[in-house]
Amino acid sequence: MPITLIIPRKVTMVLLFKGEITDFNLTNRVQDRINDVAFDIERLDESFLWNSYMIGPLLQFRSRLADHERHLLDSSQILSSVIRGFVQSTTIPSPPLKSIPAGLPATLTLISRLSSRRTGTRFNSRGIDDDGQVSNFVETETILWTPPGITFSYTQVRGSVPIFWEQTPGLIPGQQKIQVTRSVGATQHAFDKHFQSLQLNYGEAHVINLLSETKPGELELSEKFRYHSRHSPLRRMSEKGAPSEHHLLRWTDFDFHAETKGPAGYENAMLIEHKLGFSIDRFAYFLSEDPNGDTTPRSKVDEGKSTIILHQEGVFRTNCLDCLDRTNLVQSLISVMVLERFLMQNSYTLPHEFWGRHSTLWADNGDALSKIYAGTGALKSSFTRHGKMSIAGAIADARKSVTRLYVNNFIDNARQNTIDILLGALTGQTAVHLYDPVNDHVMAELAERFTEFSSTKTVRIWVGTFNVNGRPCNANEDLGLWLHAHLAKFPKEPTLVAVGFQEIVDLSPQQIMSTDPRSRRIWEEAVKKTLDRETSRRGTSPYVLLRSGQLVGAALLLFAKEDVLREIKNVEGSVKKSLTAISKTGLSGIAGNKGGCAIRLEYSNTRICFLTAHLAAGFANYEERNRDYNTIAHGLRFQRNRTINDHDAIIWLGDFNYRIELNDNKVRSLIEKGSLEELYEKDQLNLQISAGVTFQDYFEGPITFPPTYRYNNGTDVYDTSEKRRIPAWCDRVLWKGEILNQVEYNTAPLKFSDHRPVYAVFECAILTVDEGLKARLSHELYEKHKKAIETTSSHSESGRTEEVGLIRDVYTPPGLPPASSDRHKWWLDDERDRIYPSNPSRSDRSSNDAKSASLPHRRLASSDNVAPLKSGILLDLDFTEYGNVLPLAKRETSAMQELVELSETPKKKGPPVPQKPLSLTKNPVVDPRFKGKGTAMATRALGGTNADDSTYKPPFRRSTGRRWAPKYTVLERRSITIREVA
Known part of the structure; x- marks a missing residue:
């Protein structure tokens, strides 16, 4: 979205040196700024401000x-407001007022303000979000100024249909x-927010729906839309029995294409007037008059002088599909219609030239808005x-x-990315930091x-996966044995329910090349009815379908309790383009029945992602399954370039198709004996995770149920067909995130497929931040520290001010010393600790000691909460995680307390500190207790050999973002041991 302004040099010089550049608030309509006596940047409407970031x-x-400081900053005029949309004025040489003296023209202006809240290009931005903001929302204002100082203004809005689509x-x-x-249950709250915002800003709302019937x-x-309108509070707020004309929300359906189909063509669009006449008269328009009879247009005079004669009391909200062509014409x-009423009510003349200029402004406005949203006029x-419509x-x-x-297929993605960068909407994007020591x-x-303005609560999440083997579903299918199996152990109903299906359609070539949603909708209804039966019996809050997604035969359904919907926002899912939440991995990524489908949401201040996947089949195709996982994990994108890993909790569920590497007879024999541990040792997924080649950093609960595939339909007997498939745990649930705690992992006895459904129950810690309390506390702290620094600075000693003691507490990036001052120079500090530069190569490792003297050093700050070092111990540690070497050359600060603990204990026996760097490797010293369990052990590499030391024990497993996080204790200068931490 490049913006280029080409201004003639002569004009530029005149503007710069004659001071003709003035600030003007374009974000507010005339009715809202008529009494402003000067430009005030604090009164800008941020919803239309495009440079707010x-x-x-x-x-x-x-x-x-x-x-006084604020006044000085404002006088520099470096803060300006920018809108995106359309602004154009035209002079009317013959104004429509008979009493105007000759030679005094009128001015007709059209201003369209595009909202910056939910923005984007045509197919990248549709519908509504959880805050009630809609795509392509535009406020258009028609302004007519006529001498002597009469200002007319009329505002209309347009925007995408306010539902999630x-x-x-x-x-x-x-x-x-x-x-x-x-x-509809998961949409109503956002729909209501949108129209309540319209009612607050404009008064009554009359929607003109131009969509085809x-x-x-x-x-x-x-x-x-009609359903949500009937259930809107703005309809219920009206008096009982009152006619529809007195509702705060009304709508008119006008099938534009059908109405303009006849010989008269678009001229028939004028037929809409008889449907809107009541609201046009009821809403009125804005009208003001300058009592001094000023003959200068409104943008050049002091707006505090005007007398308001009439206010606009309502607004028309027009929409079609794109809110461009049909909308602009209507x-x-x-x-x-409104201008005619104003002119006729005031006995003004109606010159033909006036209407020609009015039409030109609206045509230019339509072209400008269309280029922004769709790429063409x-x-x-x-x-x-x-x-009239001509052949040309x-x-x-x-x-x-x-x-x-x-444009929509090949250019819009790049345009969308530019818009997101401009508005600061990309994931991980940070604004420019202004240095303010107090702040x-x-x-x-x-x-x-942080705990003073935040709180956490625990919610229960149920997830389940079921490969239904192409079986058609009945909407009245009872799935209670699966969906409610956990209630015997955990009576409280889960807050979120995520259901994953595979093979919900027969995998014919026609089905593989396209997605038929009919089967998914039947399964949605079956799940919803099963959930509703239980909530009705208990008398608890019902579930609503937040979102569903489908990739050929794989489907993901996400339900939430109705009473928590207001805490959930930014629910995103499957879209089939570069900003996508579905990655198709079958048939070279073009189409196929294998792949992943994800839904993400924000529950208060916690980000959660659910993903169902159906990976490659075949006993020996585990490498292809690994590639499928990597394709989905790294190629799947949500809006704003969010990835799967940009979440606090991630849960994968699906038919991953990993098999057991034993022959059929052996597997069936072990199942009969109940030797699940021995089977699990040969499970492909377990082995691949242990090797670090798939599902890195994910966890799976203990498997206490027999393999879920493959059964004879309707029985508990494993496959007896000619192919005689080897039983396997194909259906799995894996998870990642410290806020998750898995409390159940089991299967259910539904027998109408060759798979058994699997489910897992999690407890999830949801973080809630009270932004209002945080803002108040921030303001109080700022004022307190600001007064403290002013008081300190006001005292002087020997003609110089005291050093302000805030710098030492300012955050210092790792590897850098704290900022110096007049009294403290870090390079003259006696107590220095050597810090290597980040990511040194192995070849440079030997020369680090020689170079370290010239490197910056960081002194322990009081906030580190670590006792000062009494001896200089340099620890050069390479932490090898699945082949990715992460050099860690750091001193013992609070950030390293998990890895290094200083001790003043007497000397203990232990291996000498190696001359080569200590490494954690994937070459395991396998403890007999862990042999065959796929456990990736960490060990010491001393001179290339693994020392057999009695003090060594396998490190424990912790959910810290790394699969293995052993702790080390430096006992004294020349000895080191490895111990197990409980």
């Missing part, structure tokens, strides 16, 4: 300044299918501009349609007092 740190810094691009018409991604996708959107007609602009206009529309196909100290103290 860039100036945000400056605004925060400004808010902490004293009044998506649409995929495609080069062939008909491929751009509309998908509603949430159930015959196209299936558009019809579904209209039906969902909005231009509404603008005409608006369709039907010929009619908007000239009042039809040809131009066809050319624009073809151009849109190209840095406040941030450090806030981190220490």
